[in-house]
Amino acid sequence: MQLIIGNKTYSSWSLRGWLAVKASGHAFKEILIPLRQADTRTQILRWSSSGKVPCLIDNGLAIWDSLAIAEYLAEEFPPLWPQDGAARAIARAVSAEMHSGFPALRQNMSMDLQASLPGQGHTPEVDAEIRRIEQIWTDCRNQYGSKGPYLFGEYSIADMMFAPVCFRFETYAVSLGNSLARDYLQTMLAHPHMQEWKQAALAEPAIAPAEAR
Template sequence: MSELTPELTLIVASKNYSSWSLRPYLALAHTGQPFREVMVPLDEPDTAAKIAQHSPSGRLPALRHGAISIWDSLAICEYLAETFPQARLWPQDKEARAVARSVVAEMHSGFSNLRQNMTMDIRARKPGKGRAPGVAEDIARIQALWNECRTRFGQGGPFLFGHFTIADAFYAPVVSRFVTYEVELDAVSRSYRDAVLELPALKTWTEAALKEPPVKRYQ
């Protein structure tokens, strides 16, 4: 990249397990901007030290853009939307954008039962597992959100708001979980799941995840 275009570097954790890292990766890939990627394997003796080199919070993902450093997946996505408006990472319509931000915030801070009991594990297949109390309610709420967004705002394409947005980046790890745990979905949710699975960036991420060595703590 030229001196006038600072290099983008995205630092992520192990791809098979890191739902937080997947979200900004998909958003950044969607901008079409070239970027460098650094992957820090989880559960290694030097993992914490390596993460500390990139993130003051001690967590990943993190993004460097020239002298700017951003950590937290939502903060990174917001920065990308602001820096590369041509990517349309938020809907242009005010109402749709408000709903998109709401569903992203709900994903960012909610669905704790699903997160804890259906952890992301791209290479695994665990049918019937993870059905702890509260998980069914989280799954039902997610499907209700998907149905509402597709019905109200999805006429322009296969994603929640028609074209790809940050909302899709945030729910892509849920799509992965639903595949891993073979969650039965309604027709609208199945169609949306399949559209997300066809994202070229998600396929690239998945191919890399399948080549990673397993992390013992997550087995």
Template sequence: MTYELFLGDRSFSSWSLRGWLMCEGFGLPHRDTFVGLYSGTMARDLAPLAPARTVPVLRSPSGAVLTDSLAMAETLAEENPEAGLWPADPAARGLARSMVAEMHSGFGALRGACPMFLRHGWTGFDPAPEVIADVGRVQALWSLARDRHGADGPWLFDRYSLADVFYAPVATRIATYDLPVDAGSASYVHAALTEPNLVAWRAAGQAVAYHPLPYANLPAVRGLGTLPWEAAVARYA
């Protein structure tokens, strides 16, 4: 049973990363197709997958087309109960679902000001108060999950779950823009960014050339210093 994933980009598309980790992170067979997110062909590329307009898109072995990441997550969990995409404990599962839903619909200030950017880190970024507030809320959720259900492991719950999938791009944003977090959150950021699947995803994206590089000339980062990605991640070790 092989799923088909339609994705946008490895370096900048946070939702594509989530879609890919939903399959790769739990050993679910999948075939990947990248559409023209930055080349201007995305609408044409997705036309056979109506009603899809954005990435990621998942086509299941039954032929069902899922065009929303939350719908993808629930469908994959439903069709693959043995893979353990959600925590097994009911209380933990309820919290994980709530956290994923909040990530899916919230944190607009963080997402708007700090787009996912996996090419290098920035130095000297000055986050707005609204971004700091979003990061504070993220930290509160992470701390709650780990304190109640983390079992002293590196993940939000007792093992890697869809909650970690949905918050992985948040961890990249924190490292890219050097956003301030407490020690517990820093430990989680480092675990998320050194997880082998995310490392492989980022490495594959480095082979793609862009002219110009997306997001590199945003007013918020114009004139800032840069830091190699590995050094940006090491700031949270």
């Protein structure tokens, strides 16, 4: 199994796919293609017809898109989604909402693990999206908190989908009003796979700020 990813410092979508492969327990080889270079698109197109990372290669099959990669792995490793059917449905709903939404947050608080930008990136739209995320996290923790410290108790694809938001909230020092949401954020930031990704990101060569944003 091979996973094609972008720079760990910036590639929020790659992080999701990488977390899914890690959680599946598969041995895999990472192929890291530096983003924002003249030949980035050509390099990615060698693997992924979408021209985007992440892309998972398994037995000659190329699966692009982070959520599709997670679903592919969940077919053979079901615990990646909550076991309970109703919880699984809501987990899919919040994952889909994250996957297709939150454009202001993505644009104004881009993932940059080498930066510390407290207080930056706020607009009324960003703040509304942060409140929506806080509501999702609080609702999930209220509903499923007795089963473990993650959104649906046990660690699942839903957490992986929100993982880049967790790093963004850390970089931009976003303050959360609800203690359940704050505790969840700390739980995610302390997850061993999140820590492993972050340490690798911090070891990457720095890119000039103009290219980085």
